[in-house]
Amino acid sequence: MNHLSPTLLRIQNLEVCYGPVQVLWGVSLSVNQGQVACLIGSNGAGKTTTLNAVAGMLKAKAGKIFLKEEELTAQPPRERVKRRITLVPEGRQLWPKMSVEENLLMGAFSPGFRKNADANLARVYEMFPRLKERRTQLAGTLSGGEQQMCAIGRGLMPDPELLMLDEPTLGLAPKAVDEIFEFVRNIRSQGVTVLLVAQNVNYALEFSEYAYLIETGKITLEGPSAVLLSNQYVQEAYLGSA
Numbered sequence: 611m612n613h614l615s616p617t618l619l620r621i622q623n624l625e626v627c628y629g630p631v632q633v634l635w636g637v638s639l640s641v642n643q644g645q646v647a648c649l650i651g652s653n654g655a656g657k658t659t660t661l662n663a664v665a666g667m668l669k670a671k672a673g674k675i676f677l678k679e680e681e682l683t684a685q686p687p688r689e690r691v692k693r694r695i696t697l698v699p700e701g702r703q704l705w706p707k708m709s710v711e712e713n714l715l716m717g718a719f720s721p722g723f724r725k726n727a728d729a730n731l732a733r734v735y736e737m738f739p740r741l742k743e744r745r746t747q748l749a750g751t752l753s754g755g756e757q758q759m760c761a762i763g764r765g766l767m768p769d770p771e772l773l774m775l776d777e778p779t780l781g782l783a784p785k786a787v788d789e790i791f792e793f794v795r796n797i798r799s800q801g802v803t804v805l806l807v808a809q810n811v812n813y814a815l816e817f818s819e820y821a822y823l824i825e826t827g828k829i830t831l832e833g834p835s836a837v838l839l840s841n842q843y844v845q846e847a848y849l850g851s852a
Contacts, residue, residue, distance in 0.1 A: 619772055622675075647822070664695065704757055723767065775794065
């Protein structure tokens with residue numbers, strides 16, 4: 611574990627099932643405040659399940675989840691949102707027939723967040739000028755990269771302390787991938803802690819500081835991202851270099 615700045619998120623021996631099938635087996639990880647951490651692994655390894663468990667969308671069968679030492683394991687999703695945990699789901703999940711601005715404002719839908727909605731909207735537009743240009747356009751008519759910006763922007767509307775991004779670059783053109791990762795860097799520079807899940811292992815390790823490798827529901831390797839990037843097993847299994 612890495613202890614340079616205070617721990618924001620701590621997961622301890624987490625076990626999660628989908629019905630009778632167990633997907634996570636004793637997963638433990640921590641994310642420090644102001645850090646970009648990533649969870650890498652192949653499809654079906656348990657990355658999305660981990661994020662959904664932190665967001666409260668899936669119940670833990672065993673183990674504990676803490677945010678700043680407050681245990682959240684039994685809290686419903688809305689309580690976790692109140693504690694400023696935001697999940698930007700895989701596949702963006704925008705409302706296609708609503709405008710960009712309406713989609714963004716849905717991110718501040720909870721009564722506690724509405725009072726800051728205007729200020730946060732201005733901040734999102736400053737970070738994503740293209741969304742401002744397209745604010746009246748229907749979200750379904752945006753390009754893939756712009757839709758992902760909109761999904762991330764919506765995730766920033768409640769002013770999160772922990773922003774979880776599930777596969778933010780899936781299916782995007784290389785130029786859009788570069789852009790999205792630059793935005794992640796920018797978000798982090800504003801003091802938001804980021805937990806990132808990405809199949810694009812190379813990018814994920816280059817843009818994060820600390821990484822966890824999850825395989826068949828268990829963390830099998832962890833360490834500074836640069837160390838994992840040069841790890842022979844990671845290179846052979848996930849980066850395609852012999």
